Structures are given as C-alpha cells and as structure tokens.
Amino acid sequence: MNPIIKGKCWCGYDSMTVYEIIPESHWTMDRMDPEKMSDWVLETVLPEAVENPGYFKNQGYSVIVAGKDFGCGSKSVEHPMAALKGAGIQLVLAESVSRYSYRNAINLGLPVITCPGIMNKMNTGDMIEADLHKGYLINQTTGEQIQIPPLSEFAEEILKAGGLLEYIITLGKDKSR
Amino acid sequence: MGQTLVEKILARHTAGQIRVGDIVSVKVDRLLINDYVGEMIFSKLDEMGCQKILCPERIITNTDHNLPAFNVKAADKYVLFKEKSKQYGFKNIEVGEHGIGHQIMCERFVHPHEVVVATDSHATMYAGLGAFSCGITTSDAIQILLTGECWFRVPQSVRIRVKGRLQSGVTAKDLSLALLKVFPPEAYIYSAVEVVGEAIRDLSVDGRLVIANLMAESGAKCAVFEADDKTYDSLRWQGEREYLSSDEDAQYAYDTEFDASVLEPMLAYPDAVINVKPIGEALGKPLDQVFIGSCTNGRLEDLLQAAEILKDRHVAEGVRLIVTPASQKIALEAVQNGCMEILMKAGAMILTSSCASCAGNGPGLIGRGERCLSTTNRNFKGRMGSKSAEIYLGSAYTAAASAVTGKITDPRIFLKGDHHESDH
Numbered sequence: 386m387n388p389i390i391k392g393k394c395w396c397g398y399d400s401m402t403v404y405e406i407i408p409e410s411h412w413t414m415d416r417m418d419p420e421k422m423s424d425w426v427l428e429t430v431l432p433e434a435v436e437n438p439g440y441f442k443n444q445g446y447s448v449i450v451a452g453k454d455f456g457c458g459s460k461s462v463e464h465p466m467a468a469l470k471g472a473g474i475q476l477v478l479a480e481s482v483s484r485y486s487y488r489n490a491i492n493l494g495l496p497v498i499t500c501p502g503i504m505n506k507m508n509t510g511d512m513i514e515a516d517l518h519k520g521y522l523i524n525q526t527t528g529e530q531i532q533i534p535p536l537s538e539f540a541e542e543i544l545k546a547g548g549l550l551e552y553i554i555t556l557g558k559d560k561s562r
Numbered sequence: 563m564g565q566t567l568v569e570k571i572l573a574r575h576t577a578g579q580i581r582v583g584d585i586v587s588v589k590v591d592r593l594l595i596n597d598y599v600g601e602m603i604f605s606k607l608d609e610m611g612c613q614k615i616l617c618p619e620r621i622i623t624n625t626d627h628n629l630p631a632f633n634v635k636a637a638d639k640y641v642l643f644k645e646k647s648k649q650y651g652f653k654n655i656e657v658g659e660h661g662i663g664h665q666i667m668c669e670r671f672v673h674p675h676e677v678v679v680a681t682d683s684h685a686t687m688y689a690g691l692g693a694f695s696c697g698i699t700t701s702d703a704i705q706i707l708l709t710g711e712c713w714f715r716v717p718q719s720v721r722i723r724v725k726g727r728l729q730s731g732v733t734a735k736d737l738s739l740a741l742l743k744v745f746p747p748e749a750y751i752y753s754a755v756e757v758v759g760e761a762i763r764d765l766s767v768d769g770r771l772v773i774a775n776l777m778a779e780s781g782a783k784c785a786v787f788e789a790d791d792k793t794y795d796s797l798r799w800q801g802e803r804e805y806l807s808s809d810e811d812a813q814y815a816y817d818t819e820f821d822a823s824v825l826e827p828m829l830a831y832p833d834a835v836i837n838v839k840p841i842g843e844a845l846g847k848p849l850d851q852v853f854i855g856s857c858t859n860g861r862l863e864d865l866l867q868a869a870e871i872l873k874d875r876h877v878a879e880g881v882r883l884i885v886t887p888a889s890q891k892i893a894l895e896a897v898q899n900g901c902m903e904i905l906m907k908a909g910a911m912i913l914t915s916s917c918a919s920c921a922g923n924g925p926g927l928i929g930r931g932e933r934c935l936s937t938t939n940r941n942f943k944g945r946m947g948s949k950s951a952e953i954y955l956g957s958a959y960t961a962a963a964s965a966v967t968g969k970i971t972d973p974r975i976f977l978k979g980d981h982h983e984s985d986h
Contacts, residue, residue: 414598416605454751459683459778461599461699484752484783485683485699487715492701539585539713549701550610553708 386494386544388518388536390476392447396509399452403486405430406456406465417464423471442472448515450507455479455497456486466490476515478503478522478533491540494548500533517541564809566719568754568786571694571806575677580716582813587711590620592671594680595652595703596663597625597639598921602700603681604646607707616710618651622671624663625655628924629916650707661889661915664688664857668771669891673797674789675806679712684857684939686778690771691797692789692806697778717754717783719808720745720816724761726823731974733867734769735859735937735957737761738776739828739838741820747836749816750780756808757787761822767796768863775858776939779835827972829935830955833943844954844970850932852877852965853946854958855886855913856920859937862892862901864958869901871962871976872908878968883961884926886913908965919946928953935964 411425424438434440449455449469455477456465466489469477477490477497490497496517507513511526520535536544546552565573573580575589595603600623615621623643628636647654655666663680664687672678674692679685681703688695698712706712722744728737741757742750755777762770770787777785794803829844831837854860854868865887877883885905887893893915896902906912919926920938927947928934934946934953941953956964959973966976 415601417602453748454781457781459697459781461681461683461697463602463700481748481751483781485697487752488702489699492699537585543713549705549713550606553705554610 386496386547389514389516390447390496391514392475392512393445394448394450394507394509394511394513395441395444395446396504396507397449397451397455399480400454400457401451402458403456403460403462403465404458407468411468412462412464417467419467419471421471422464422468423473426468426472445473447473447475448513449474449477450503451477451479452504453480455482456490457483459483459485461485463489463493466493466495470495476517478507480504491543492549494544494546494551496536496540496544498533498536500531503531506531563813564811566754566786566808566812566814567756567788567806568694568717568719568784569812570808571675571677572714572716574675582716582718584716585713586716588677588714589710590679590706590712591676592667592678593621593703593706594663594667594671594682594685595621595623596680596682597627597643599681599700599703600643601639603703603707604642606700606704610704612708615650615652615707619653620710621650621652621707622663622667623647623652623654624666626660626662627917627921629660629914630657632925659890661891662857662860662917664775665860665888665892669889674793675804679706683778684775686782686785687771687775687857689777689785689787690767690774692787692793694784694786696784715752717752718815719754719756719786719812720749721756721758721808721814721818723817723819724757724759724822725819726761726821727764728761728822728825731959731972731977732825732827733957733959734765734772735776736825736828737822738773739830739955740825741773742776742780742836743838744818744820745816747781750782752781752783753815754784754786755780755782756814757785758807759819762787763790766863767792768861771861772858776835779939827957827960827974829960829970830941832941832952832954835940835955841956841960841970841972845972847933847970849881849935849964849969851882851884851926851928851934852961853884853886853919853926853934853936853938854961855884855888855918856938857888857917858939859958860886860888860892860915862895864937865892865896865901865905867958868962869904871959871966871973872910873904875908875966877909877965881965881968883908883910883965884913884918885910886918886926887915889915922946935961935970937961
C-alpha cells in the first residue's frame with residue numbers, strides 16, 4: 386500500500402449498513418468475487434444504480450467519506466468491504482466505524498480511518514490527497530488542510546502486505562507449512 | 563492506573579503491555595466456526611494450500627442454521643463440515659449432541675477468563691461466563707487457524723452498575739433490552755460493556771447469557787461479566803475458582819447506575835432492536851406467530867417461564883406457538899422435568915434445536931403481513947421471513963402470555979405472588 390492516496394470522494398451518511406453498501410442477494414457464500422460484486426455497490430442507495438450494473442464503479446470514485454457507525458448491521462461477512470475495493474475504493478474516512486467493517490476493511494487491505502468531523506469538510510466529487518502515514522489530508526477542491534489520525538503501526542503493517550492473510554504469510558508466521 | 567476486567571483478561575493472552583486503543587495480537591483459547599461462513603473459510607484454506615492447522619484441538623465446528631438439512635445445499639454443507647473437520651482434526655458437533663453453536667460453546671467449551679471467539683456476532687454471549695468473547699470474520703478465523711492468535715484493538719470500557727431486584731414477571735430479557743439504551747449509541751460502539759452489580763449477581767447464569775448475547779446489538783465489541791460461584795457451579799467446575807474483577811481505580815469512558823427494581827416488561831418494537839420501549843404501547847396487538855427459542859432465549863429458564871404461564875392453558879385460536887430449545891441437552895432436560903408436556907398440551911409446536919426462523923433461513927418463517935412476537939435477538943424487516951411482517955422481541959413470559967391471548971400481553975396478569983426468576 387502506498388501511504389499517499391489521491392482521488393475523488395463520494396460522501397455517504399450516518400449509519401450506512403453493510404446491506405446498503407451491497408445488497409445481501411449479491412453476497413456469494415461459497416467464495417468471494419470482488420470484481421463481480423463491485424457491479425452492485427450502492428445499488429439500493431443510488432437511484433441511477435438500479436438495474437444498472439457498474440454504475441457506481443464507473444463514476445471513478447477512490448474515497449468513501451461516511452458518517453457515524455459506517456458499515457453497521459453487525460455482519461461478519463467480508464463481501465461489503467471486498468465489493469468496495471472491487472469498485473476502486475482505496476480509502477474510507479468515517480466519523481466512526483462499526484467493528485466488523487473496521488476489521489474486514491483492514492483484513493482485506495482497505496485503509497479505514499476514523500476522523501470525527503470529516504463529513505462537514507467534504508462533498509461528493511471533491512478531489513483529495515491524503516498521507517496515511519503522516520496523518521494529513523488536503524481537500525484539493527476547497528483547499529482545506531485536514532489533520533487525520535495516522536494509521537496504527539499494526540494496521541499499517543497489514544495494509545503494506547496487502548491484507549491480513551498476506552501479512553501472515555509474509556512474516557512467516559504461518560507455522561503450519 | 564488500575565485495569566478493567568477486560569484489560570486483565572486480554573493482558574493474560576498477550577506478550578506485552580496493553581493500552582486502550584492499541585492493536586495487539588491475542589492468544590485464542592477456543593474458536594467456533596459455524597455454517598454461515600464455514601464454507602468460505604474452508605475454500606480459502608484450500609486456496610492457500612494449507613495442509614495443517616496450528617492448534618486443531620482448540621477449534622469447534624458446528625452446523626446450526628439449517629438443521630436438519632432441508633435442501634441439498636444444506637446437506638452438502640454438512641458433508642463439507644464433516645470432511646474438513648476430519649481432515650484438520652476439529653471437533654465437529656454431531657447430530658444427537660446438536661444445538662445452536664453459541665449454546666453448545668457455553669455448555670461445553672467456554673471457561674471463565676478465557677479468550678473465546680466465533681464466526682458469528684452473538685459470540686458476545688460467552689462473556690456471561692466471565693470469558694472475553696466476540697464475533698470475528700473469515701480472515702480472522704484463518705489467522706487463528708494458522709497462528710493461534712487474533713488481532714484485537716484493546717477496547718475502552720464502559721460500565722453499568724445494575725442495582726435492585728427484578729420484579730415478578732420481569733426477566734433478564736427485559737433487562738437486556740433496557741440496557742441497550744442506558745448510554746447514547748456512540749458509548750457502545752467498539753466498547754467493552756461491563757455489566758455488574760447486585761441485580762447481576764442475583765441473576766441466574768442463563769439470565770446473564772441473555773444480556774451478554776443481546777449486547778451484540780448495541781455495537782459493542784464485547785460484554786464483560788464477573789465469574790462467581792454461580793458461574794463455576796453451572797460449569798460443574800472441579801479446579802480452583804478464580805474471581806477476577808476490575809480494579810477500583812480502573813478507567814471507564816462512561817459509568818452509570820441502573821435501577822432494575824422499577825423495570826417493567828420491555829419490547830423491541832419493529833424494525834430495530836434498539837427501538838426498545840415498555841410493553842404498554844403494544845398491548846392488544848393481534849399476533850399470528852409466537853416464537854420461543856434462539857441462542858438468546860431458548861434455554862431451560864425460558865422454557866420454564868413459558869410453562870409456568872401455559873400450564874393448564876391453551877394457545878389462542880389462529881396463533882402458532884413454535885418452541886425451539888437452544889440445544890438437545892436443554893430439550894432433554896425439558897422432557898425430563900415435564901416442561902415439554904405442558905408446552906405441547908398447550909398447543910406448542912416443538913422443533914429440534916437449531917437457529918430455526920431467527921436468522922430467516924430455517925423452519926418457522928413468518929408470511930406476508932403477519933405479526934410475530936419472538937424471544938430472539940433481531941427484528942429487522944425480513945429477518946424472520948416476509949419483509950412485510952412485523953417482529954416484536956420480548957421475554958419468554960411475554961411470549962407465552964401473548965400466545966394464550968393471541969395478542970401482545972403483559973405477562974404479569976398471569977403471574978401471582980412474589981415470584982422471582984432466580985427462584986427456579
């Protein structure tokens with residue numbers, strides 16, 4: 386993972402559930418296909434996305450900005466965060482994050498940062514540049530500079546490896562081989 | 563600065579110091595893999611070419627969402643669980659000793675002050691026995707299988723000191739619903755919610771499990787309970803008994819007192835678990851189905867509460883009462899003590915132990931426009947069947963009383979005298 390992330394934001398809202406990120410009917414419980422699932426991201430949230438596969442993905446967003454309790458719904462499944470990654474999302478900034486979605490995002494190599502107050506500083510379509518290691522962000526559209534909490538050391542290690550399983554393998558922690 | 567109970571348990575399972583907010587690698591004593599995500603875990607292990615698991619004796623596998631198999635897909639899943647458990651040396655729970663995974667864990671595999679996790683949200687229940695427990699994800703499970711450890715962010719603690727004694731007809735379920743609303747929502751999210759006080763000491767172990775189970779709905783990372791003699795007695799503990807609690811100068815982000823003695827029967831109203839209010843506003847609403855079961859409230863205490871009201875009474879015409887004991891062990895006890903006979907004579911349909919309709923993919927679903935009163939843990943639209951159905955969550959007393967009248971009913975009209983659930 387490059388700690389510098391640049392791209393276009395999509396702004397969500399408070400209490401975005403995992404079901405809204407991608408409807409449960411697209412969670413394939415035998416194995417995950419992030420590419421395929423990404424067609425249905427926000428299908429029930431964006432009117433234009435209904436029966437229009439790939440709508441969200443094709444808008445070219447790289448960053449999700451969300452309100453409180455992002456990814457709530459208390460589901461352990463990894464599909465919603467995998468689908469976001471599949472749709473080109475490289476970073477989630479949220480007022481607060483539900484614990485399963487936090488775990489799943491980090492485990493899949495998608496950085497999630499809790500930044501109280503972020504919703505007031507961003508609009509959909511804004512271009513940003515963030516340095517996750519140093520903990521700052523520039524909203525290039527408004528010119529505002531924003532402090533964000535840097536990634537924890539452990540999270541950064543996992544993200545650097547590309548996800549939890551890759552991290553385990555890289556570190557040779559996999560004692561079973 | 564003193565440590566909270568959850569910090570003490572986590573510290574025993576990590577190499578270094580722990581501080582709130584740190585991410586630490588924690589030794590896991592037990593892991594339950596259930597049929598909801600088990601297939602994903604096994605296919606990932608295949609993909610990674612994994613031949614051997616680090617500590618297979620710590621792993622329990624269980625199928626409880628579609629039990630017994632009612633379609634070929636579910637049957638194939640059982641085949642997979644059997645094969646993989648044999649291949650890796652996991653303890654697979656067989657039919658005959660079956661039940662809802664969380665209940666089986668509490669009956670057989672969880673001990674105070676252990677770290678026990680499962681691939682399902684309601685693993686928070688094991689805290690009722692004094693363990694640290696929470697739900698984890700597919701990748702987390704693989705980390706445990708390969709390394710014996712799992713990463714956790716050390717949670718901040720919040721505390722609810724529950725004083726007073728529950729009134730007759732008011733149960734641990736009513737208390738657990740009320741406890742979801744003691745703090746503002748942000749206090750619960752990612753926190754360890756420590757529940758202590760005289761009212762908790764007074765509760766049975768079954769009752770503590772209800773609160774720990776339902777705490778998952780608050781957004782908390784885990785619930786935290788002290789293990790006491792009731793805990794050790796319930797486990798038929800042979801070894802030395804250890805009593806851990808938070809230090810007096812431990813830090814809490816939120817800390818409050820809650821008076822259980824003034825609590826009335828509570829319900830979670832449609833369509834959210836935290837939509838908790840006293841039963842009053844719903845009284846008289848006609849019902850189509852009443853469900854008593856689930857890992858939240860399918861234990862012997864619940865069946866006894868139901869039987870207390872249903873003895874010599876009958877379920878109202880046009881209402882289905884479905885009772886699903888949480889495990890085969892509980893079902894057998896309910897047969898032996900005569901409880902099952904009372905329920906069946908009253909017109910209850912008894913199902914074998916499973917998640918049944920609670921997760922929306924087992925037997926006992928509700929249809930279009932129906933209204934259900936259930937002792938389970940979730941009431942989102944469509945959770946137990948049709949999206950146009952309504953689900954109210956309440957205690958087994960409330961469920962049984964409502965089954966008798968055919969409408970939502972305060973159970974206290976059927977209960978006389980100074981009765982306490984801990985007297986069972």
